[in-house]
Amino acid sequence: MWQTAVNPVVALELLAEGVWSGAGVLGPEAFDSLPFLDRLNTFGAPWGIQERAVAA
Structure with missing residues (x-):
């Protein structure tokens, strides 16, 4: 269960701190991945x- 919960927790922290921002509906690819990966x-x-x- 922990592995499932950690990703949204990290994303919400980045949004709350203003590291990630935007208007409207944005997919994960719209955000810089490095802050997320560092926070993980x-x-x-x-x-x-x-x-x-790739094996031929």
């Missing part, structure tokens, strides 16, 4: 990217 680390939810080649 502070909540103890590390993230990473793994590049892989």
Whole structure:
């Protein structure tokens, strides 16, 4: 349950602090991802990217 709750909590904090802002209905791609990803680390939810080649 914690993994499900941490993402909206982080997003709401960024909105409340004014880090993210906008008018109307905006999708997640409308916001800068770096503040979100940095905040995930502070909540103890590390993230990473793994590049892989496509097998032919």
